[in-house]
Amino acid sequence: MTAVPGLATETRTFEQLVQRARTLAVPGQRHILGLTGAPGAGKSTVAEQLVDELGPELAVLVPMDGFHLANRVLADLGRRERKGAHDTFDDDGYANLLERIHSQTSDAVIYAPEFRRDLEEPIGSSIAVAADVPLIVTEGNYLLLDHGAWPRARRCVDEVWFLAPGEDVRHDRLIRRHESYGKSPDEARTWALGSDEQNALLIAATAHNADAVIELI
Helix, strand or coil: CCCCCCCCCEECCCCHHHHHHCCCCCCCCCEEEEEECCCCCCHHHHHHHHHHHHCCCCCCCCCHHHHHHHHHHHHHCCHHHHHHCCCHHHHHHHHHHHHHHHCCCCCCCCEEEEEEECCCCCEEEEEEECCCCCCEEEEEECCCCCCCCCHHHHCCCEEEEEECCEHHHHHHHHHHHHCCCCCCCHHHHHHCCCCHHHHHHHHCCCCCCCCCEEEEC
């Protein structure tokens, strides 16, 4: 069972995804490819591998996670325990950046933030985006959300793929991820099947707006 039962799912190999991404990496043009899906769907891994396969002259990765609100801000807002929910991101900042990247024509470099898992904090101006790189790959949970500034971000993205692995696979990945960042097995499972799962239900409801729902083999 996938995260989006009832929707037609394309079964693809990684090599097929590379070929599909390569059609967007046209020198002299600018395209943005988005990867989305529920927590644990494999977005970050697939995005990183796609960019590595295409190489720095053709692609650069600009993740949505760079727009996590800082922990101090989340604490002030009373949202620290819901970190990862749609309202714990700077969606306006993300949309503004994608708009700049989408229309980038000058030789000036645009700098994007990244999220440091070891710090659990975003770090600004960490990723350089040169104007002559034809494909920008972005990944994140809420690319297809229909409120806030998320639709502005979506309008900048040429194609969005919704990754939909089996639920058991996704949950196992999430639990192992939380454990790798210091949570106990019980804490990891509670977070994965609690806060993460609430976010997953919201994200799954947006899958019908994707250009393709993909199960990677």
